[in-house]
Amino acid sequence: MVGALPVSPLAPAAFPELPVIDGVAFAAVAAGVRYKNRTDVMLARLAPGTSVAGVFTRSSTRSAPVLDCQAKLGGASDDGAAILVNSGNANAFTGKHGLTSVAEICAAVAERAGVPATRVFTASTGVIGEKLPHDRIVAKLDTLVAALSPEAGEAAARAIMTTDTFPKGASASADIDGQTVKIAGFAKGSGMIAPDMATMLVYIFTDARIGEKPLQAMLSGLTDQTFNCITVDSDTSTSDSLILAATGASGVDVTDNAQFEDALHGVMLDLAHQVVRDGEGATKFVEFCVTGASSDADAKTHGLAMANSPLVKTAIAGEDPNWGRIVMAIGKSGAPADRDRLSIRFGDILVAKDGWVNPDYSEEDAAAYMKGQDLVVNVDLGLGTGTATVWTCDLTHAYIDINADYRS
Amino acid sequence: MVGALPVSPLAPAAFPELPVIDGVAFAAVAAGVRYKNRTDVMLARLAPGTSVAGVFTRSSTRSAPVLDCQAKLGGASDDGAAILVNSGNANAFTGKHGLTSVAEICAAVAERAGVPATRVFTASTGVIGEKLPHDRIVAKLDTLVAALSPEAGEAAARAIMTTDTFPKGASASADIDGQTVKIAGFAKGSGMIAPDMATMLVYIFTDARIGEKPLQAMLSGLTDQTFNCITVDSDTSTSDSLILAATGASGVDVTDNAQFEDALHGVMLDLAHQVVRDGEGATKFVEFCVTGASSDADAKTHGLAMANSPLVKTAIAGEDPNWGRIVMAIGKSGAPADRDRLSIRFGDILVAKDGWVNPDYSEEDAAAYMKGQDLVVNVDLGLGTGTATVWTCDLTHAYIDINADYRS
Numbered sequence: 001m002v003g004a005l006p007v008s009p010l011a012p013a014a015f016p017e018l019p020v021i022d023g024v025a026f027a028a029v030a031a032g033v034r035y036k037n038r039t040d041v042m043l044a045r046l047a048p049g050t051s052v053a054g055v056f057t058r059s060s061t062r063s064a065p066v067l068d069c070q071a072k073l074g075g076a077s078d079d080g081a082a083i084l085v086n087s088g089n090a091n092a093f094t095g096k097h098g099l100t101s102v103a104e105i106c107a108a109v110a111e112r113a114g115v116p117a118t119r120v121f122t123a124s125t126g127v128i129g130e131k132l133p134h135d136r137i138v139a140k141l142d143t144l145v146a147a148l149s150p151e152a153g154e155a156a157a158r159a160i161m162t163t164d165t166f167p168k169g170a171s172a173s174a175d176i177d178g179q180t181v182k183i184a185g186f187a188k189g190s191g192m193i194a195p196d197m198a199t200m201l202v203y204i205f206t207d208a209r210i211g212e213k214p215l216q217a218m219l220s221g222l223t224d225q226t227f228n229c230i231t232v233d234s235d236t237s238t239s240d241s242l243i244l245a246a247t248g249a250s251g252v253d254v255t256d257n258a259q260f261e262d263a264l265h266g267v268m269l270d271l272a273h274q275v276v277r278d279g280e281g282a283t284k285f286v287e288f289c290v291t292g293a294s295s296d297a298d299a300k301t302h303g304l305a306m307a308n309s310p311l312v313k314t315a316i317a318g319e320d321p322n323w324g325r326i327v328m329a330i331g332k333s334g335a336p337a338d339r340d341r342l343s344i345r346f347g348d349i350l351v352a353k354d355g356w357v358n359p360d361y362s363e364e365d366a367a368a369y370m371k372g373q374d375l376v377v378n379v380d381l382g383l384g385t386g387t388a389t390v391w392t393c394d395l396t397h398a399y400i401d402i403n404a405d406y407r408s
Numbered sequence: 409m410v411g412a413l414p415v416s417p418l419a420p421a422a423f424p425e426l427p428v429i430d431g432v433a434f435a436a437v438a439a440g441v442r443y444k445n446r447t448d449v450m451l452a453r454l455a456p457g458t459s460v461a462g463v464f465t466r467s468s469t470r471s472a473p474v475l476d477c478q479a480k481l482g483g484a485s486d487d488g489a490a491i492l493v494n495s496g497n498a499n500a501f502t503g504k505h506g507l508t509s510v511a512e513i514c515a516a517v518a519e520r521a522g523v524p525a526t527r528v529f530t531a532s533t534g535v536i537g538e539k540l541p542h543d544r545i546v547a548k549l550d551t552l553v554a555a556l557s558p559e560a561g562e563a564a565a566r567a568i569m570t571t572d573t574f575p576k577g578a579s580a581s582a583d584i585d586g587q588t589v590k591i592a593g594f595a596k597g598s599g600m601i602a603p604d605m606a607t608m609l610v611y612i613f614t615d616a617r618i619g620e621k622p623l624q625a626m627l628s629g630l631t632d633q634t635f636n637c638i639t640v641d642s643d644t645s646t647s648d649s650l651i652l653a654a655t656g657a658s659g660v661d662v663t664d665n666a667q668f669e670d671a672l673h674g675v676m677l678d679l680a681h682q683v684v685r686d687g688e689g690a691t692k693f694v695e696f697c698v699t700g701a702s703s704d705a706d707a708k709t710h711g712l713a714m715a716n717s718p719l720v721k722t723a724i725a726g727e728d729p730n731w732g733r734i735v736m737a738i739g740k741s742g743a744p745a746d747r748d749r750l751s752i753r754f755g756d757i758l759v760a761k762d763g764w765v766n767p768d769y770s771e772e773d774a775a776a777y778m779k780g781q782d783l784v785v786n787v788d789l790g791l792g793t794g795t796a797t798v799w800t801c802d803l804t805h806a807y808i809d810i811n812a813d814y815r816s
Contacts, residue, residue: 048510061739061747093735093747094620095764129733179430238739310718311811318812324536327501331469339469339501356503357537395718396812400805403719404726 005402008190008279010285010373010393011166018031018153018171018184021205023047023247026152027144031136034088034126039159041137043144044203045113046081050247052121053216055223057240064091064098065122065292066239068106072118081119082109083243084137085160085201087188091124091132092238100349101134112141123201123241125162125188150230157186158203163402164278170270174179174263179252181208187271189240190232190278202242202271204226206264209248214255218264219244221306229300230391231307232279276391281398284316286391287376293386298335302379303390313395316375321366323351330379341382346370413810416598418685418693418781419574425514426561426579426592429613431455431655434560435552436567439544442496442534447567449545451552452491452590452611453521458655461624463631465648471500472506473530474628474647480526484620485722489527490517491611491651492545492569495596499532499540507640511544531649532816533570533596540545550598559789565594568609570685571810572596578678582671587660589616591671595679598640598686610635610650610679614672617656620743622663627652634676637708638799639715640687684799689806692724694799695784701794706743710787711798713741721803724783729774738787749790754778 004171024046028039046052054073056066084105091098102122110117124132157167171184189200210218219242227242242266254260277285288306293299306312306329315322323344330337340355347369350358369375432454436447453461462481464474492513499506510530518525532540549768565575579592597608618626627650635650652672654662662668685693696714701707714720717737723730731752749765755777758766777783 053593057739059736059739060741060745061750093732093760093764095748095762097764126733129760225541238736297692310807314808314811317808324501327469327536328467328646331465331467333468337468340503342469352501352537354503356501356505395808397805397808399718400722400725400803400808403722404728404804 005163005165007165008278008282008323010282012274013186014152015157015167016169016171018169019173019182020150020248021182021184021247022207023050024205024245025148025150026156027147027149028152028155029140029144029147031086031140033133039155039242041089041140041144041145042085042159043113043148044083044154044156045148046245047247047249048080049078050081050245051076051210051212051215052081052243052245053212053219054121054241055220057237059238061093061238063124063239063342064094064102065124066241068099068102069121069241072121072320074212075118076332077116077119079119080115081121081245082113083121083203084109085123086137087160087162088126089130089132090126090128090239092128093131094131097131097305101132103352104134105137106136108141112145118210121243121356123239125160125201125239128238141147153184153186154280160188162188166278168171168271168274168278170267172263172266174259176252176254176257176259179250181250181252181254181260183204183267185267185271187275189275200227200237200240200275202246204267206246207250208246208252208254208260209250210246211252215244215246217392218261222261222265222268226265226272229389230272230276231304232276232393241348251310274389280402281395281396282393283396284394285374286316286393288390289376289378290381291387292380292384294336295386296386296388299386299388301335302330302333302337302381305329307390307392313392316370317394317396319367319370321346321351321363321370336383337381338383343380343382345378347376413571413573415573416686416690418690420682420806421799423562423565423575424577424579425583426577427590428558429590429592429655430615430657431458432613432653433556433558434564435555435557436560436563437552437555439494439548441494441541441544447563448496449492449494449548449552451517451521451556452564452566453556454489454653455655456487456488457486457623458653459484459618459620459623460651460653461620461627462529462649462651463628465645467646469501469646471532471647472502472510473532474649476507476510477529477649480529482620483526485524485527487527488523489529489653490521490523491529492517492577493531493609494545495570496534497532497538497540498534498536498647500536502537502539505539509540512542513545516546516549520553525731529586529651531647533568533609533647535614536646561592561594568596570596571781572598574686576679576682576686578675579775580671580674582667584660584662584665584667588657588659589614589658589662589668591675593675593679595683597683598688608635608645608648608683612652612675614654615656615658616654616660616662616668617658618662623652623654626669628758629671630673633671634680637797638680638684639712640684640801662678681799684801688810689804690801691804692802693782694724694801696798697784697786698789699786699795700788700792702744702792703794704796707794707796708798710738710741710745710789713737714785715798715800717775718803721800724778725802725804727775727778729754729771729778731758734785734787745789751788751790753786755784
């Protein structure tokens with residue numbers, strides 16, 4: 001259960017200090033949805049004029065809150081907005097009860113926080129298939145609203161954890177025409193989470209000014225290079241949600257602004273990497289860097305084939321420079337590859353080229369490299385100019401421990 | 409290493425008695441390709457007039473023997489044929505050396521066994537990326553040819569094992585117009601095999617008479633329902649090969665014969681199941697039976713999504729009736745699903761229907777069911793008439809042990 005897992009060896013030293021984002025306030029509370037003695041609900045209130053964009057799981061069995069958020073997005077409004085998230089119960093595969101719970105929560109948040117119900121975005125993470133006790137959440141709304149503070153981002157990040165072993169936060173700023181725009185975000189997720197809890201949730205806030213349409217376009221594009229390039233175990237949650245809110249409080253317009261996009265990309269990549277670093281049972285953080293593919297899409301296919309291969313992931317866990325399994329994963333990916341043009345590097349060590357092992361390859365050197373905690377595997381296909389980078393963790397006994405335990 | 413692994417708890421009690429197939433003789437020998445103190449090369453000689461069909465891995469990094477077999481198939485000949493397989497070395501990702509080794513072996517077998525080199529089919533299974541010491545194999549050919557016997561099928565099945573924990577054999581017969589046709593086959597494989605050895609190899613023999621073209625069509629069709637419906641860990645070998653040889657010695661023509669096709673299907677399914685039962689670390693044999701999908705192809709996509717999901721497989725290892733993970737896997741598969749039409753059964757136990765848990769569902773009953781060794785999970789999509797059945801094993805600590813150990 002939560003709290004019993006040791007902190008990932010790949011965790012950052014501390015939660016970062018998040019800057020205050022003008023127009024955003026947070027609160028967290030212990031509502032007893034499922035867990036005892038910890039916070040499990042967070043509320044974020046967004047000032048009038050905030051633009052909201054989101055991306056969600058593509059699962060065909062997605063949860064009631066995801067369906068509700070997807071229906072509401074794109075409804076730009078000058079009124080305020082709110083985000084409410086609970087942990088402990090996913091409100092997924094709960095039949096018609098699911099949408100009823102979402103509607104009850106949204107109506108209550110709208111009333112207490114003074115925003116339209118159509119601008120309340122919710123998420124739930126935890127057990128699948130159990131009715132969400134939404135009354136417990138509604139009962140705590142007055143407490144939450146009273147506690148709203150621009151400085152409570154870390155408390156909010158902690159309230160949405162399930163079996164995450166550390167809270168995940170990141171921030172950046174961009175100087176645009178002499179003015180500063182700030183970005184702060186947090187995330188939860190460590191693969192699909194024991195015993196049957198799922199979900200990656202990400203919330204990012206900025207005081208930049210930008211309309212919902214360009215904000216959504218920027219978010220979708222950056223998601224493909226960040227959160228859609230990580231994998232822990234190839235399994236997809238029913239509840240994955242990423243929400244980006246731009247309050248406009250800085251007065252700085254960032255429509256089509258490359259500096260802002262770079263800063264946002266940095267925050268998203270940092271959070272994505274932290275999710276991998278908290279991957280269930282992870283002891284190694286691995287970057288698969290693919291170049292020379294026929295297209296960027298093919299490069300990503302090869303990258304994910306390696307990152308999702310149980311045999312590649314167990315070899316990395318065993319600190320084994322088992323390049324034969326890299327060849328296997330490239331071969332099975334379905335994207336074009338030519339054995340005789342392939343080259344493989346572990347870090348700077350050239351392992352294989354021209355369809356065979358490099359004559360100067362030293363297994364001893366490669367084995368020493370594999371003992372590191374952060375590893376880079378480079379694969380060049382020698383076919384074209386397509387590139388992609390994908391991140392994952394290794395597959396260890398702890399993953400089995402976490403996921404094979406009978407729910408008690 | 410080989411021999412150190414305990415026999416799978418899912419293994420059959422004994423190797424079956426294989427019938428003699430007129431026109432086929434086997435021999436096995438210890439050539440010291442890599443292993444010590446065991447047989448590691450098998451030869452099968454096929455009488456003149458034998459039709460040969462085959463299916464192979466789709467990997468783009470497939471091995472030299474696979475490329476050679478694919479080039480040779482379809483060259484029906486009235487001369488005899490031969491199959492030579494070594495274990496211990498995969499002759500994969502060995503650059504130009506790979507094809508040289510295959511050519512040397514084929515030329516030598518052709519000469520010693522009295523068949524055309526274009527009718528010698530080889531396979532190699534074991535370590536990837538090391539040059540095959542084909543001289544050691546060639547040096548044993550006289551011994552092999554002298555030892556050829558119609559009754560040495562089991563010895564041949566044992567010689568091609570790598571870290572298989574038991575040899576796999578199956579047979580059947582069909583009575584056609586008062587005459588009997590016999591089928592016998594053997595296989596090796598238990599996922600991708602430790603430490604970096606791969607490959608499923610299957611050899612099936614019959615005394616039926618049938619041309620190569622209809623034999624190939626029958627084999628390809630049946631492979632889609634048998635070997636292409638099993639998965640241990642979603643990884644695809646560089647060397648998977650299945651060869652079917654029909655000697656015609658019975659004189660019974662089986663072109664388009666449904667009885668023969670049924671019997672062949674039975675042998676192929678039996679061998680496919682045995683490969684799963686020897687899956688690395690397997691403690692449970694699991695059948696995913698999908699009905700009500702929009703098409704058969706969609707049903708198979710759902711089946712494989714469940715069978716390849718690490719979270720579903722670890723839940724099964726933990727004897728956890730974790731149907732939320734089944735919902736997750738169906739949702740992520742990419743094939744159509746409607747949460748509110750989905751029903752899920754563990755054996756006869758109705759777990760979920762109409763988008764939520766069955767009100768009569770007893771977790772205690774389901775947990776008791778999951779303690780069995782052979783499990784059936786039924787998923788009905790409620791969308792159409794598409795069906796598929798997929799088989800797999802669970803994902804346990806032993807899989808990590810076998811695959812994460814550093815190659816020594």
